[in-house]
Structures are given as C-alpha cells and as structure tokens.
Amino acid sequence: MTAPALLVVRDLRVLIGGRHILHGVDLDVAPQGVTALLGRNGAGKTTTVRGVLGLVPRAGSVLLDGEETVGLPTHTLVRRGIGYAPEDRGIFAGLTVAENLRLAERRGADGPAYGLVHELFPELKRRSKQSAGTLSGGQQQMVAIGRTLLNGNRLIIADEPTKGLAPKVVTEVAQVLERAAEAVPVLLVEQNLAVVRRLAAHCAVLADGRTAHQGEAAALLGDEEATRRLLGVGRGPLTSRQDLTVEADS
Numbered sequence: 621m622t623a624p625a626l627l628v629v630r631d632l633r634v635l636i637g638g639r640h641i642l643h644g645v646d647l648d649v650a651p652q653g654v655t656a657l658l659g660r661n662g663a664g665k666t667t668t669v670r671g672v673l674g675l676v677p678r679a680g681s682v683l684l685d686g687e688e689t690v691g692l693p694t695h696t697l698v699r700r701g702i703g704y705a706p707e708d709r710g711i712f713a714g715l716t717v718a719e720n721l722r723l724a725e726r727r728g729a730d731g732p733a734y735g736l737v738h739e740l741f742p743e744l745k746r747r748s749k750q751s752a753g754t755l756s757g758g759q760q761q762m763v764a765i766g767r768t769l770l771n772g773n774r775l776i777i778a779d780e781p782t783k784g785l786a787p788k789v790v791t792e793v794a795q796v797l798e799r800a801a802e803a804v805p806v807l808l809v810e811q812n813l814a815v816v817r818r819l820a821a822h823c824a825v826l827a828d829g830r831t832a833h834q835g836e837a838a839a840l841l842g843d844e845e846a847t848r849r850l851l852g853v854g855r856g857p858l859t860s861r862q863d864l865t866v867e868a869d870s
C-alpha cells in the first residue's frame with residue numbers, strides 16, 4: 621500500500637466472557653477501493669469488525685485518519701464516518717425501501733446523500749415504495765450498502781455481504797460493492813474468494829484471533845500454497861465455479 625492507510629489497527633485484543641477472542645490483530649485499510657478481511661470460520665473477522673466499531677470491549681490501537689478511536693463509544697465512531705453493513709443486513713422487512721433509508725439518516729452539514737445512493741443504485745429509487753421484505757437478497761444488500769453511503773461516511777465496513785446468496789445474486793452484490801467502493805473505501809469481510817479476487821486490492825488474513833498475513837490480494841490468491849495454508853481452500857471445483865459466476869459479466 622503506497623498511500624497512508626485510512627484505518628490502522630494495531631494489536632487489537634478482545635476479551636469476551638473471560639475468553640480471549642482476539643490476541644493481536646493488525647490491519648491496514650487502504651484509503652481507496654476494497655480491502656478484504658479473510659480467514660477461516662471462527663478466525664475472528666466479525667469480532668475484529670465489532671472491535672473496530674467499539675461494539676465489544678477492546679484494547680490496542682485503532683487509528684482512523686490518524687486519530688485514536690479506542691476508548692470512543694460506538695455512536696461517536698459512527699458520527700466520525702464509519703458506516704456498517706452487518707452480516708444479517710439489518711433490514712426492516714416491514715418497512716419500504718425509502719423508509720429503511722430514511723431511518724439511517726444522520727443530521728449532518730450536507731444532508732443525506734440521496735443523489736449518490738440513487739445514482740449508484742437506481743433500482744432503490746425505482747423500488748422506493750416496495751416493502752424491503754419482498755426484495756431479493758441482492759436488492760436487500762443494496763439497501764444495506766445504500767444506507768452506509770447516505771451520510772458522507774469515510775469508510776464502509778461490510779460483513780460477509782454475499783453469505784448464503786445464490787451465485788447469480790453474489791454477482792449482483794459484487795457489482796453493488798464495486799460501485800460503492802468507487803465512492804467510499806470499503807473493508808470487506810468475505811469468504812468467497814472469487815469476489816475477493818474481483819474487488820480487493822489488499823487483504824489481511826486472520827487465524828485464531830491474530831493476523832497471519834497482510835498484503836496484495838492478487839499475490840495471495842495467486843499463490844496456491846499460501847491460499848491453502850491460510851484459508852484452507854485450493855483451486856477445487858467450488859472455487860472454480862464461483863470464479864466463473866462472478867467473472868462472467870465483468
């Protein structure tokens with residue numbers, strides 16, 4: 621990474637219920653584009669995100685644009701410009717698309733950026749009166765990501781946005797993230813390596829609550845031995861099929 625990182629995490633430690641979940645996570649999020657946070661199930665990715673957001677007790681250092689944020693409450697971090705699209709999307713199924721977006725509005729100098737959200741996702745404008753519960757998984761992710769773009773955030777954190785989606789929808793969501801990352805840098809927790817390959821320039825890999833690797837995403841994914849060692853996957857049939865799905869319309 622040549623430009624200074626937007627978010628610099630050093631020696632992040634999290635202790636929950638007397639159990640050490642994170643033992644020392646280091647992570648640099650690039651000031652542009654997508655940085656991927658990778659690791660096997662239970663490696664500590666979601667806890668890292670929750671630690672960055674102050675949703676769990678944490679120690680260590682988390683610099684946002686050079687300013688220390690450990691010790692600040694979550695609402696202050698949110699006001700400082702971190703947008704969060706959680707793993708379960710956090711959509712209100714009984715509300716319309718427009719109402720879901722309106723609930724995310726924060727008072728700010730420039731007002732909510734509906735122009736940007738509708739330019740990136742015209743579908744959200746077309747479907748503004750549709751009940752969010754009737755949207756496809758991909759469209760719900762548009763709402764979740766759209767909400768993070770409303771308030772002039774400096775960083776978006778998306779936690780496993782493609783999890784559980786059909787391959788065609790994974791492609792849709794990858795496109796959504798690609799468009800969002802043109803406007804705001806994204807920290808992407810992701811298990812689908814085809815999505816990582818398509819979107820991420822940089823990555824960090826966690827193992828057992830620690831950073832096991834940081835570097836260029838393409839270099840890691842191009843190294844079969846390192847990919848297998850760090851992520852437990854190789855060039856098996858599943859990965860190949862996902863590659864085809866995601867890259868077919870790129």
Ligand SMILES: Nc1ncnc2c1ncn2[C@@H]1O[C@H](COP(=O)(O)OP(=O)(O)OP(=O)(O)O)[C@@H](O)[C@H]1O
Nearest residue numbers: 636637639641659660661662663664665666667668
């Ligand atoms: N609130 C909690 N209380 C106790 N243990 C927890 C808690 N949250 C997470 N853990 C444990 O910490 C470890 C890391 O969990 P985490 O959800 O951060 O991993 P992850 O890399 O996001 O995994 P996945 O890919 O399965 O979502 C797991 O062993 C998990 O069971």
